[in-house]
Amino acid sequence: MEARFHDGRTTASRPVKVWVEDEVLVFHADGEQRWPLETVRVEMVDDRVRVARAGDDPARLSIALSDWRDLTEHAVRHHRAVRRRELWLVGALATSAAVIAGVVFVGIPAASGPLARATPPDLERKIGRNLGGQVSLAFPACKGVAGQAALHGLGQRLGKTSGTPFDIRVRAVHAPMVNAFALPGGTIMVTDQLIALAADPAELSAVIAHEAAHVEKRHVMQAVWRSFGFGVLLDAVVGGGTGAGQQAVLLLGSSTNLRYGRASEAEADAAGQDLLTEQGLSSQGMAPFFQRLVNTSESKNAGAVKELISDHPDSQRRAAVSRARAKPGATAFTPTEWVAIKATCKDGYDPLKRVRSLF
């Protein structure tokens, strides 16, 4: 058969005659060349094939596809070998992916609880201080002093009751959402919109108690570990890539993160109500507040920050659960305190101006 030979030393193209002898490709170019079919690599290029010897030898033989087929059934066998190797590769990669997925989606969430409890409170305080600085930039504190003091007082009382090593500092902040969240180290932020939404002291104190329970149970640190695991491991797998597949994997990670977060929510609901009851305060505000959330707004996810609300159907269910657990008790804030709290964020803050200043 006719073929073209490129010897890998120059770009010269030499016509050669090729035949097969005992499963060996034979042709003459600078003496007799013998390429065992078992070892050659074949690449299809349009209507020709490019044959290479095993290894890094740059020499190539170019033969018309039809001639190659006539010459040997090897083309078919080679194709099968390539297929098999590819299947092995995909199988090995899929297995690795399954192992990684197991670690990331099951192993790390399972380990995050023990890890959080084993984290020294000092370390958590340090993380909290750093994170707090960044969050305060985005969500500035409200300026009403009396209201802040009343909120702070409730946090201190709840902290004492729970016996947490952290100093619970409640702060009202300006933010474009209805939310409350606990930072590592005991800081709890309640947004102006949430304060506006709460109908009475029982509702607001229930929200704060829920967050205090997050601090007590060290859920915040747990979420930090979990996000760290998801972020680091999954980012390592996808290589910080921006492709659609890579983004999909990251999205899967954050949704799993959220799902595990819900278990802590339920725990914090119950523990928060218990904290109020131990203080002799009413825990009847939680259910109506959840119900109000179902009726009105939605929440946003903010990374390692623990949030109050995950989604609407969940709020509905949580309202029912906390209604069953609710016990009557004293009011958390005096009427004067309540008026001050309601006024604490009415300090002339202009969010539009702030948004503009960001650009």
Next chain:
Amino acid sequence: MSDAMPAAAGGEGPVVLSQRGQLKSFAWLSLRNGLLNLITLTLYRFWGKTEVRRRLWATTYLNDEAFEYTGRGVELFVGFLLALVVIALPFLCLVFGAQFLGPLFTLVVILPFYFFLFFIVGLGRFTAFRYLATRSSWRGVRFNIRGSARSFGLAWLGYMLLSAITLGWFWPAAERRLSGRLWGGLSFGDRDFEFRIDEARREKIYGAYTVGWIFGIIGYVVFIVVITGAMAPQLKAGGSPTPTLAEMEVIYAAAFLLALAYSVVFSPFHAAILRSVVSGIGFGDVRFKLRVKWFDMAGLTLSNIFFLTITLGLLMPFVEARTRKFLIGRLETSGGADLNAIGQAQGLPPRFGEGIADAFGIATI
């Protein structure tokens, strides 16, 4: 015995580059790679990319013979792992450490590290180009690239800083010089390419850049007005709930339109810089010209964005193939070369993949 081929060495002849084969096959390849990426948490991507390149090279012809891509998926994979250990891990430790050591540490350590990252990006551009060159061959003879990755990285860093200081006005010159360094350093076997900056300068780039720069600023201002407009009602209302879904949609739509507008207003510049760089490249007596107008470029970019958007990026290989077909179809050559007498260069190709570049999502070519 011999048919169309001139048997041995025989003087200079014309040099013709062409892209053959069907784009459809790349659509199928896109689908296949997407599926395999899905079941391997995207770990297959190194092998997928290699297969795309192998087919792209095998459909690009120099005269009667297709190019060959000899890179392997495992090389890219190892390069990626290397980048993880050498760059991502220290970076992570720094960022994590900064959480405990306060803002001063952040300034003192993180900021220089960001500069270092720019250097690494430049370095990665060079090593990626070198990787592609050394894995490309024609009739068994390999390409290579001269010059040092480190000096390219430093040049990149310096040019980036200059561009930032000049509000972007140095960038066109920088891009031309950087591309010139890459293409001018290329060699095919024992013959060197050259880059002639005087030839490149004949194709003007600053007029086109001015268009992009001015319209770019206008587009950005419009974008800001639109999103603040969308957010204004609920921000003014104070007590009312979070940005609604509709408002978020307005913001995303505005961002998407901004990206589209950018690709249009910068297409004159993209076309001009390509024309300029290509006309600077020489190989022996062979010179190149790229016949690409700004509206061709805008059409290509917009249609590429369309294909990628409706398939969430799945059609990337298809888009790469049609872009290559677009460019090679508009590439003209003049002057001749003796393509039978080029010898293989000595020396071994680098061992690692372009992981460093890959880790930062950079694609050359």
